[in-house]
Amino acid sequence: MTTILEDSAFVRACRRRPVPHTPVWFMRQAGRSLPEYRKIRAGVGMLESCRRPDLVTEITLQPVRRHGVDAAILFSDIVVPLAAAGVDLDIVAGTGPVVAEPIRTAADVARLRPLAAGDVGYVDEAVRLLVPELGPIPLIGFAGAPFTLASYLIEGGPSRTYLKTKAMMYGEPELWHALLAKLADITLAFLRVQVGAGVSAVQLFDSWAGALSEADYRRYVLPHSAKVLGGLAGAGVPRIHFGVGTAVLLRAMGEAGADVVGVDWRTPLDEATTLIGAEKAVQGNLDPAILFAPWEVVEREARRVLAEGKAAPGHVFNLGHGVMPETDPDVLTRLVDLVRSA
Numbered sequence: 001m002t003t004i005l006e007d008s009a010f011v012r013a014c015r016r017r018p019v020p021h022t023p024v025w026f027m028r029q030a031g032r033s034l035p036e037y038r039k040i041r042a043g044v045g046m047l048e049s050c051r052r053p054d055l056v057t058e059i060t061l062q063p064v065r066r067h068g069v070d071a072a073i074l075f076s077d078i079v080v081p082l083a084a085a086g087v088d089l090d091i092v093a094g095t096g097p098v099v100a101e102p103i104r105t106a107a108d109v110a111r112l113r114p115l116a117a118g119d120v121g122y123v124d125e126a127v128r129l130l131v132p133e134l135g136p137i138p139l140i141g142f143a144g145a146p147f148t149l150a151s152y153l154i155e156g157g158p159s160r161t162y163l164k165t166k167a168m169m170y171g172e173p174e175l176w177h178a179l180l181a182k183l184a185d186i187t188l189a190f191l192r193v194q195v196g197a198g199v200s201a202v203q204l205f206d207s208w209a210g211a212l213s214e215a216d217y218r219r220y221v222l223p224h225s226a227k228v229l230g231g232l233a234g235a236g237v238p239r240i241h242f243g244v245g246t247a248v249l250l251r252a253m254g255e256a257g258a259d260v261v262g263v264d265w266r267t268p269l270d271e272a273t274t275l276i277g278a279e280k281a282v283q284g285n286l287d288p289a290i291l292f293a294p295w296e297v298v299e300r301e302a303r304r305v306l307a308e309g310k311a312a313p314g315h316v317f318n319l320g321h322g323v324m325p326e327t328d329p330d331v332l333t334r335l336v337d338l339v340r341s342a
């Protein structure tokens with residue numbers, strides 16, 4: 001039985017089919033920009049909230065109720081499957097994931113164990129609760145891509161330079177490939193749980209892949225991301241592949257096995273389509289910072305994104321990266337109305 005909501009504007013756009021209106025959702029639409037989120041999260045740690053299906057369900061639904069977006073994204077985090085596979089880590093407010101014992105040696109890589117479906121039973125349960133609650137609104141599942149996960153595991157936390165990550169990548173390529181292969185297996189297992197429970201699409205976040213040249217991306221990263229995306233080919237769900245600062249990687253990220261390529265705010269969608277090719281839809285790409293400008297500017301820029309998106313064979317409106325916590329949620333609601341009526 002398939003639960004993919006094929007008739008929704010969102011899935012239709014992913015599949016490059018005609019749509020009644022351009023579908024819109026926002027990366028990080030659930031989160032600190034919403035007062036109802038801050039309220040429900042008070043006193044509950046980030047990882048703990050990801051493990052409670054009641055909280056996951058409520059937080060995932062909050063932006064759907066408030067903004068009327070065309071898709072929901074599961075409330076979770078890219079490091080949830082790593083923690084479930086036994087990595088000692090925490091998500092620190094204002095910082096991000098912090099790993100207690102970073103992975104730097106062959107012995108560290110050897111200790112990383114695979115993810116069993118039973119390790120993330122709470123994710124399976126949350127998706128099964130959400131799908132009927134959402135009704136006609138498709139649910140997007142997601143995971144972090146091997147490179148972005150590796151960067152947190154090797155650095156021990158967020159990084160600007162990815163020095164230790166690149167030191168392993170260039171200096172110990174065999175160890176690097178062994179680590180990324182393990183991460184690809186964990187990511188694929190995590191996505192299969194979500195697909196099995198009924199999500200209508202998946203997004204693979206390679207947020208920090210833009211740190212690499214195209215040649216290095218193709219050599220050190222693409223085969224592992226392709227294993228994840230290719231492993232889902234038979235599942236039939238549209239696959240979105242996203243990163244930040246990836247102008248030179250857009251074609252390769254499509255080739256890794258995506259149906260939709262996510263584009264940050266730096267590359268106009270018509271140019272992105274020329275780079276990616278007409279076999280893929282695009283998602284994006286309003287600068288999240290524009291939401292802090294007067295409404296006339298937001299409207300002008302949103303209309304520009306919509307016009308440039310017409311060059312693509314399918315367009316899912318989104319920001320070029322996540323909603324910033326300080327964003328006025330009323331501006332997001334107004335933007336949804338504008339996109340859906342444009």
Ligand SMILES: Cc1c2[nH]c(c1CCC(=O)O)Cc1[nH]c(c(CCC(=O)O)c1C)Cc1[nH]c(c(CCC(=O)O)c1C)Cc1[nH]c(c(C)c1CCC(=O)O)C2
Binds near residue numbers: 027030041074076095
């Ligand atoms: C790199 C990355 C992470 N997590 C994620 C990525 C890829 C997307 C991207 O590029 O932004 C993905 C993610 N994280 C979260 C979601 C939920 C769904 C949604 O988009 O609404 C998604 C899709 C919740 C979250 N993940 C996190 C929050 C904030 C936690 C809080 O409310 O305290 C949320 C809502 C924490 C987190 N987790 C991570 C970061 C950088 C942070 C922010 C740290 C901070 O600024 O406090 C790692």
